């Protein structure tokens with residue numbers, strides 16, 4: 001255990017940011033993770049639109065318009081002289097103020113963003129991943145990309161402890177999404193996924209997949225599937241800005257299809273690479 005040193009006990013007169021920061025103390029904020037390929041943002045408009053929708057949903061007034069936010073995000077690329085693959089983490093909280101559950105009377109949002117390198121995980125994209133199922137114990141506004149991620153964190157940790165990449169979440173057997181990605185089941189040439197309701201995050205890659213499926217004339221059925229449907233799946237895959245379109249080869253003890261990534265999943269991976277202007281490496 002760590003012994004708190006004297007300096008960790010802050011003098012009450014100097015108590016302020018970052019100690020009394022509402023994102024830190026309440027998870028009172030929203031965030032985005034935006035992908036970069038060859039120094040260019042992918043799906044930036046979708047991410048900025050969702051950021052503003054999430055902030056509005058929890059009554060945080062972002063002090064600039066979408067255009068200014070977009071401009072600042074491009075300045076971040078320039079500042080970092082970014083020309084490779086990476087991601088930006090962008091966070092907006094209600095701000096710093098004496099701790100009180102209710103909104104502070106006067107408060108300015110704290111906004112920060114940073115960029116990291118993120119090479120593609122070609123091995124995982126090629127071979128797929130194992131997953132476990134976990135109960136979805138989150139709140140009922142999962143469409144808001146909020147900092148309230150404890151249920152997601154605990155589900156992902158359980159997956160990791162079981163040598164799995166992701167946790168597939170369900171509410172009484174109805175599959176919603178994963179701890180940090182959307183989830184899809186393929187059966188008889190059709191793709192099934194939970195509808196974009198309040199119970200899932202409306203993924204930016206999920207929106208791109210809708211486009212790809214339409215272009216390929218592959219039916220997308222926005223109907224939730226059940227845990228028990230998984231044993232009959234031909235294919236499964238998950239999607240997120242960091243995982244891309246990732247084949248799921250096993251859920252708990254159930255091997256999906258023949259245990260290999262399926263044809264439709266491969267088609268969507270290629271469509272993703274073309275859309276994101278990535279050199280075709282798969």
Ligand SMILES: Cc1ncc(COP(=O)(O)O)c(CN[C@@H]2CONC2=O)c1O
Nearest residue numbers: 033180181182201203204205240241242
């Ligand atoms: C709960 C949840 N569902 C779906 C998604 C997929 O959304 P995008 O397609 O817009 O990425 C995410 C993204 N989670 C981000 C992606 O990487 N790390 C995260 O926290 C997520 O956290």
